[in-house]
Amino acid sequence: MIKGIAASNGIGIGKAFILKTKVDNSLYTGKKISASDVENELRRFKEAVEETDKHYDLVIEKAKGVLNDSEQQVFHAYKMMLKDPIFSDMVTGAIKNDSFCVEWAVISSAEQLKQMFLQLNDDYMKQRAEDVSNISKSLLLSLTGNTATDLSEILEDSIIIAEDLSPADTVSMNKQYVKGFAVEKGGETSHTAIMARTMEIPALVGCEKKIFDIKNGDLLIVDGEKGILIVNPTPDELDEYLDKQQEYLKAIEKIKLLKDEPSVTLDGKNVHLVGNIANPEEAIEILAKGGDGIGLFRTEFLYLNRVDLPTEEDQFLAYKMVADAMGIRPCIIRTLDIGGDKKSALLNLPNEDNPFLGYRAIRICLKEKEIFKTQLRAILRASTFGNLKIMFPMISSLEELIAAKQILKEAMSELDERKIPYNEDIQVGIMIEVPSAAIAADILAQEADFFSIGTNDLCQYTLAVDRMNEHVSSLYNPLNIGVLRLIKMIIDAGHAHGIQVGMCGEMASNPKYTRLLLGLGLDEFSMVPASIPYVKQAVREINYNNAVDVAKTALSFNETEKIRKHLKEEA
Numbered sequence: 001m002i003k004g005i006a007a008s009n010g011i012g013i014g015k016a017f018i019l020k021t022k023v024d025n026s027l028y029t030g031k032k033i034s035a036s037d038v039e040n041e042l043r044r045f046k047e048a049v050e051e052t053d054k055h056y057d058l059v060i061e062k063a064k065g066v067l068n069d070s071e072q073q074v075f076h077a078y079k080m081m082l083k084d085p086i087f088s089d090m091v092t093g094a095i096k097n098d099s100f101c102v103e104w105a106v107i108s109s110a111e112q113l114k115q116m117f118l119q120l121n122d123d124y125m126k127q128r129a130e131d132v133s134n135i136s137k138s139l140l141l142s143l144t145g146n147t148a149t150d151l152s153e154i155l156e157d158s159i160i161i162a163e164d165l166s167p168a169d170t171v172s173m174n175k176q177y178v179k180g181f182a183v184e185k186g187g188e189t190s191h192t193a194i195m196a197r198t199m200e201i202p203a204l205v206g207c208e209k210k211i212f213d214i215k216n217g218d219l220l221i222v223d224g225e226k227g228i229l230i231v232n233p234t235p236d237e238l239d240e241y242l243d244k245q246q247e248y249l250k251a252i253e254k255i256k257l258l259k260d261e262p263s264v265t266l267d268g269k270n271v272h273l274v275g276n277i278a279n280p281e282e283a284i285e286i287l288a289k290g291g292d293g294i295g296l297f298r299t300e301f302l303y304l305n306r307v308d309l310p311t312e313e314d315q316f317l318a319y320k321m322v323a324d325a326m327g328i329r330p331c332i333i334r335t336l337d338i339g340g341d342k343k344s345a346l347l348n349l350p351n352e353d354n355p356f357l358g359y360r361a362i363r364i365c366l367k368e369k370e371i372f373k374t375q376l377r378a379i380l381r382a383s384t385f386g387n388l389k390i391m392f393p394m395i396s397s398l399e400e401l402i403a404a405k406q407i408l409k410e411a412m413s414e415l416d417e418r419k420i421p422y423n424e425d426i427q428v429g430i431m432i433e434v435p436s437a438a439i440a441a442d443i444l445a446q447e448a449d450f451f452s453i454g455t456n457d458l459c460q461y462t463l464a465v466d467r468m469n470e471h472v473s474s475l476y477n478p479l480n481i482g483v484l485r486l487i488k489m490i491i492d493a494g495h496a497h498g499i500q501v502g503m504c505g506e507m508a509s510n511p512k513y514t515r516l517l518l519g520l521g522l523d524e525f526s527m528v529p530a531s532i533p534y535v536k537q538a539v540r541e542i543n544y545n546n547a548v549d550v551a552k553t554a555l556s557f558n559e560t561e562k563i564r565k566h567l568k569e570e571a
């Protein structure tokens with residue numbers, strides 16, 4: 001049995017599919033070959049290029065209908081670069097003239113070429129640097145006998161084992177056959193974990209290193225509730241889990257029946273339940289699960305897996321699609337929140353030791369004004385088609401909010417010049433996810449139309465616990481009294497200024513916390529669509545007046561464990 005952090009509920013049973021995405025470069029650093037091996041190394045290079053080229057063809061074929069044109073272009077660009085004579089001359093030269101093994105010839109040539117591209121003062125060329133890195137990784141996988149695997153190739157019930165999964169990996173997953181995954185990296189609120197919950201696939205993150213001892217084809221069981229992975233179960237264990245799986249599926253079917261029931265407490269208080277999405281297609285999923293709007297559209301996903309930045313028109317179409325799907329229901333569009341564990345090759349982000357404390361979200365947007373304005377114009381244009389609201393992430397001071405609103409004004413003026421209509425009264429809110437913003441919420445409330453509490457980041461910054469770091473995940477607890485006091489302060493400050501306070505961090509999606517948050521006065525709960533029925537069920541079993549008492553008592557405790565026990569007793 002291997003332990004991990006339970007990231008997405010359910011029981012997954014299938015054969016192990018080891019996704020090898022990385023080769024340890026240090027094994028080949030500076031490795032030399034003898035003169036008699038040169039021909040063999042040149043042949044290996046030629047074969048690896050052919051194999052990788054075929055692999056990209058396969059990916060392009062499978063990407064049709066799944067990825068859009070721009071996303072597919074990435075792989076066409078890889079194919080071109082793979083055959084580029086400059087690159088192949090560099091590699092063959094390093095084998096023939098410097099007697100380097102083919103692996104090191106590929107690694108060092110790719111690095112040289114990458115540096116050449118980065119020095120050119122041209123954004124297009126800088127993006128090619130990222131292509132070179134990816135091609136080099138694919139070639140190395142091929143050279144080490146691990147053909148770059150594409151998750152869309154999975155055609156039997158499987159559990160994926162990997163270091164981590166990128167958004168590109170998950171997009172190409174064949175959901176019919178992927179029954180679960182277990183990855184080494186990440187915590188409960190890492191984006192891989194959030195993605196698993198969105199796709200309703202049982203998953204573990206932050207697993208023990210032992211997962212890499214698993215062999216392709218081993219039979220695995222992912223228990224997404226207990227946070228364990230069972231390797232090659234005994235027949236009894238398998239039977240037990242098949243029963244559990246059936247029970248779980250039955251419970252899900254039952255809970256789905258709540259879809260059309262109102263989200264209202266026993267004593268008649270309506271509670272607004274909305275969804276978090278990462279791409280426009282997911283909007284309909286919110287309605288299917290009984291949600292009533294969008295509390296968070298993570299628009300950064302429009303910027304991933306592309307060769308170029310999304311244009312105003314690309315984005316307009318995405319936001320309009322969301323507005324059309326949701327009708328009069330509110331849709332909060334969060335502006336670009338790239339950085340942290342969401343990287344994009346398009347923005348030339350620096351390599352940082354502490355990316356979560358670095359150049360991310362609004363900090364990038366305030367510097368890259370044109371990129372920001374393009375997005376704002378697109379949201380504004382779509383605002384005439386529905387009830388769109390704008391939300392800025394990672395605000396840490398009033399100055400940042402004022403600067404962002406100033407750029408929004410400029411975007412409005414540009415549309416005025418082009419005589420394009422938009423909703424002039426569009427609401428502009430902020431995420432409260434940085435402790436300084438929570439503490440100064442009363443000041444920020446004077447300039448914001450609404451707040452949405454981002455507990456994923458608020459917890460990591462308040463508790464000084466990296467949300468991606470599995471070694472400190474036990475310290476990451478939203479019930480810490482310091483975090484709860486901040487949540488209370490934010491809600492009270494918002495209400496004192498007459499603005500709505502929602503929550504779009506993962507805390508809002510956990511029915512264990514619904515009573516507490518409701519009692520603290522939260523107006524809106526936003527979560528992955530799959531969680532909506534569970535939170536609705538919790539809401540319907542709560543008495544609001546009792547929730548207020550429960551929250552009050554919770555805040556009087558001085559230890560996390562006492563708060564947890566208190567909530568459990570009251571449930």
Ligand code: PEP
Nearest residue numbers: 433454455456457504505
């Ligand atoms: C949060 O920080 O709580 C949040 C919702 O934003 P993200 O998870 O995208 O950082």
Ligand code: MG
Nearest residue numbers: 433454456457
């Ligand atoms: Mg955040």
